[in-house]
Amino acid sequence: PKDTYLRTFRVGAKRSFRATGQMTRSKAGLILALLFSSSLSANPEMTVELPGGSTMELVWVEPGTFTMGLSDEEKQDLVDYNGGEDYSALLPPHEVTISTGFWIGKYEVTVSQWEAVMARAVNDPSREPEGPVSAAWLDIDEFLWRLNAAAGDGRFRLPTEAEWEYAARAGTTTIWSFGSLLRFQNRGRFILFTCASGELGSPSCTWRVGQRDPNPWGLYDVHGNAPEMTSDAMVPYSAGAQVDPFVAGDSSRVIRGNSAVFTMSPPPAALGLQISANRQEGTHAGLRILM
Numbered sequence: 001p002k003d004t005y006l007r008t009f010r011v012g013a014k015r016s017f018r019a020t021g022q023m024t025r026s027k028a029g030l031i032l033a034l035l036f037s038s039s040l041s042a043n044p045e046m047t048v049e050l051p052g053g054s055t056m057e058l059v060w061v062e063p064g065t066f067t068m069g070l071s072d073e074e075k076q077d078l079v080d081y082n083g084g085e086d087y088s089a090l091l092p093p094h095e096v097t098i099s100t101g102f103w104i105g106k107y108e109v110t111v112s113q114w115e116a117v118m119a120r121a122v123n124d125p126s127r128e129p130e131g132p133v134s135a136a137w138l139d140i141d142e143f144l145w146r147l148n149a150a151a152g153d154g155r156f157r158l159p160t161e162a163e164w165e166y167a168a169r170a171g172t173t174t175i176w177s178f179g180s181l182l183r184f185q186n187r188g189r190f191i192l193f194t195c196a197s198g199e200l201g202s203p204s205c206t207w208r209v210g211q212r213d214p215n216p217w218g219l220y221d222v223h224g225n226a227p228e229m230t231s232d233a234m235v236p237y238s239a240g241a242q243v244d245p246f247v248a249g250d251s252s253r254v255i256r257g258n259s260a261v262f263t264m265s266p267p268p269a270a271l272g273l274q275i276s277a278n279r280q281e282g283t284h285a286g287l288r289i290l291m
Helices: 072-082 111-118 137-151 161-171
Strands: 004-010 032-039 045-049 055-061 064-068 093-097 104-105 253-256 281-282
Touching: 032 161, 064 161, 093 161, 104 161, 111 137, 161 253
Parallel strands: none
Antiparallel strands: 004 032, 032 045, 045 055, 055 104, 064 093, 253 281
16 A cells, blocks of 8 residues: 555664564564554554565554453354354353453464474475465474574464454454354355365365455454464363463363364354364464464
8 A cells, every 4th residue: 555664674683663663672583574554444564584584474463352252142143054063162251351462473374484484394295385384283382482593582472262362353243253144145255165075284175375355453364274273271261251361281272263174164253173163172283373
């Protein structure tokens, strides 16, 4: 757009911008490019040059409060659409406050970004370079370690489950971020249907990132493509209001989002990785970086 400009700088000897416009010291080697827009509806964006020469685009998400899990209306919408599945893992709905804003990946981490940071090829050379990577938790942990080693601090991590759903909902309260009734008429604007069966995360069940419209905050593929790993361990929801909830655990994590291999197409923002529309615990998934 005409009202957009780009600023590039190095983290380290120079200083880095936060979304507030204030500046903080950082230790080192990544190059950041901040993309600002004067449009009131556009979230600020930032591009990070990764180790190995690839880049990653991030979107700023303001702090706020939302209802996590399925509301009664959303649950009924699912029952009408998908039948009497078990939605208990997404209940009860509860108020969650995200107290601090964050930068989150505009897209899922791609194969080419992964290979640039890890300095080695993925196991399956047939995978689409600009499609989402799917990896085991230990490899994801190494990927994050490499990013943070280059940055000189611990700025890069996975989103918590609450941060993931907050960003996926993008201020909306409907079953999908693009609405409820639109799921039939316009869902092809937001998700590609390329896989009727196959192994989860296989090349036949994912596609190039960013091929359909983003959610209202500018995030792509939150309603499909690769399921995404969060940093939380799997526990039942509680009914009380919470601030920045996080559940520490071992290597197994809550996985959110969905894949075209599943019959719930596309998955609502509150849904996780199962045909039954529940959250899923697992050790292998795609990922979206938070900073």
